[in-house]
Amino acid sequence: MPHGKQAGLKPVALHGEVMIDPLRDDFARTVIETRAKVKRSNPKLANYLKTHANGGFYGLFVEINPKSQKEAVPVKVLTGSEMYTSTTSDIEDKGLWYCPVIASLITSAGHLLLAMAERLVSDAGGTWVWTDTDAMGVVSSKHGGLVECPGGPYKLPDGREAVRALSWEETRKKIVEPFDQLHPYDRTSVRDSFFKVETVNLAQKGKQRQLYGFALSSKRYVLFTESANGERTIIKPSAHGLGYLIPPFDDPPERREKEGREFHLMNYEAWEWILSEELDGKKAAKRRRKKWFDVPAMMQLAITTPHVIRRLRKMPWARPMNFMQAPIIAPLAQCTEVHHDKLTLIGPRTDDAASWEDLTYYNLHDGKPFKLLQANERDAGNRVIGRGYGGILDAYRFHPEVKFLGPDGRPCGMDTRGLLQRMFIEGGVKLPIRKESNRRWVEGDDSSLLPGDENEALDSTGAVFERDRGRKYHTSIVPVQSEIREWLKTVPLARIEKKYGIRRQVLRAARDGQPVQRRIRKKLQALYRNHVVQGMAL
Numbered sequence: 001m002p003h004g005k006q007a008g009l010k011p012v013a014l015h016g017e018v019m020i021d022p023l024r025d026d027f028a029r030t031v032i033e034t035r036a037k038v039k040r041s042n043p044k045l046a047n048y049l050k051t052h053a054n055g056g057f058y059g060l061f062v063e064i065n066p067k068s069q070k071e072a073v074p075v076k077v078l079t080g081s082e083m084y085t086s087t088t089s090d091i092e093d094k095g096l097w098y099c100p101v102i103a104s105l106i107t108s109a110g111h112l113l114l115a116m117a118e119r120l121v122s123d124a125g126g127t128w129v130w131t132d133t134d135a136m137g138v139v140s141s142k143h144g145g146l147v148e149c150p151g152g153p154y155k156l157p158d159g160r161e162a163v164r165a166l167s168w169e170e171t172r173k174k175i176v177e178p179f180d181q182l183h184p185y186d187r188t189s190v191r192d193s194f195f196k197v198e199t200v201n202l203a204q205k206g207k208q209r210q211l212y213g214f215a216l217s218s219k220r221y222v223l224f225t226e227s228a229n230g231e232r233t234i235i236k237p238s239a240h241g242l243g244y245l246i247p248p249f250d251d252p253p254e255r256r257e258k259e260g261r262e263f264h265l266m267n268y269e270a271w272e273w274i275l276s277e278e279l280d281g282k283k284a285a286k287r288r289r290k291k292w293f294d295v296p297a298m299m300q301l302a303i304t305t306p307h308v309i310r311r312l313r314k315m316p317w318a319r320p321m322n323f324m325q326a327p328i329i330a331p332l333a334q335c336t337e338v339h340h341d342k343l344t345l346i347g348p349r350t351d352d353a354a355s356w357e358d359l360t361y362y363n364l365h366d367g368k369p370f371k372l373l374q375a376n377e378r379d380a381g382n383r384v385i386g387r388g389y390g391g392i393l394d395a396y397r398f399h400p401e402v403k404f405l406g407p408d409g410r411p412c413g414m415d416t417r418g419l420l421q422r423m424f425i426e427g428g429v430k431l432p433i434r435k436e437s438n439r440r441w442v443e444g445d446d447s448s449l450l451p452g453d454e455n456e457a458l459d460s461t462g463a464v465f466e467r468d469r470g471r472k473y474h475t476s477i478v479p480v481q482s483e484i485r486e487w488l489k490t491v492p493l494a495r496i497e498k499k500y501g502i503r504r505q506v507l508r509a510a511r512d513g514q515p516v517q518r519r520i521r522k523k524l525q526a527l528y529r530n531h532v533v534q535g536m537a538l
Helices: 027-038 043-056 100-123 168-182 253-259 265-279 282-288 306-311 389-397 482-488 493-500 504-511 518-533
Strands: 012-014 018-020 064-078 083-094 128-131 136-138 145-148 161-167 212-217 220-226 232-237 298-302 323-327 345-348 361-363 369-372
Touching: 012 043, 018 027, 027 043, 100 128, 100 136, 100 168, 128 212, 161 168, 212 265, 220 265, 232 265, 265 282, 265 389, 482 504, 482 518, 493 504, 493 518, 504 518
Parallel strands: none
Antiparallel strands: 012 018, 064 083, 128 136, 145 161, 212 220, 220 232, 298 323, 323 345, 345 361, 361 369
């Protein structure tokens, strides 16, 4: 294991401007502090340093470069508690700085900070609308008080359930200021609090304004303001779950900057309609419905991987590193001539949304041409019904939250409302899967959106590494899996010894993480499956 200081280290100028001496400077601290200093005077450098920080202090340690082989090859699978051989045609090559131990500690520290924030809010008697990677939306108002919310721990005078909104002053004193004890940077450079109040809370003159939040599920939320006459203004619309869609109209960056918008106008108009549907009723929502809601919804996909390029080789418009578009087909209205599992339409990328309905699309599986069925046409063999953007948004607002329980303690459904509860999960059998690298719902441009690849050529995310049964494995003694060790701490070892004939001394060794023989491991694995996974009495 390397130790000490690497020989030959020399100072380097990031972006030709920021000097870093690896023998003297703290790399991460210098980058963050410099970014804070130049954020207003040199936005270009500040953005570069932000990207460098994200990639250099975390991304490098999780870099994996997928490679596709023509035939399956043997690979070693490390799960943390055992190692075995599997076969796959999708290889994950480690990046130069790949170090999952460091990466895990970084993400764990982020989780810990959010847990600390949740505890501080709970101790103050409050709650939150949402949490994200490094942020939290605390329920608060200028003076605090009760806010109606089904499942809340408080009661309004008329008996309705409610949560308590913290005052802005309470939020600063009880949430923001305690975190400043962890502030790791030079205060003259990074003047913001460690857990800072975001600028989205401030009006144009820097005065704090009241924000309102509406959340559909994790990461799907919107922040808005309300005027005295009840008119809403979208301040921050979440694009999560919509990022894979091609905007059906142009919204130049210059216009966004002039109007003070961070995102494409499509996201603002989508959330205005969703809020109107949820809060104002059908008639009001109808007035918010835009013409582009009826345009066929399209996904933008990049032609990057060898598998995709090989399957598109007969299509003259499909070139490596190019883009294509794919209409989203209505699941219950597929072409009668082709089974829905074998119908994935793609076509050349164009920004002219008015032409999308008339374009010819090609089935990825057999290259046959298809067109979208228009409103005045009858069903035909080479026509399919595409979903419009309005249909996508309608399904979007009914997306259930799968990571929490509803106020009644049951899994969330499409109509769940109110204060959600933690979902407690019991670990069962571990299934080693590939690195989770699918970012399609956030960023789009991901060929894994294309369904129906029987060889997992387009998306191997989540595929399980199966043990190669044809190989003979050595019988050297190794520890049992961590979940079995934890289970052994909760059960009477004397009963296992009496019922299954495994000596108590051996059971203690397995429980404490010491190596045991393979036959003992297999016996304990079977017991674990029977009594924990399948619920049999011990």
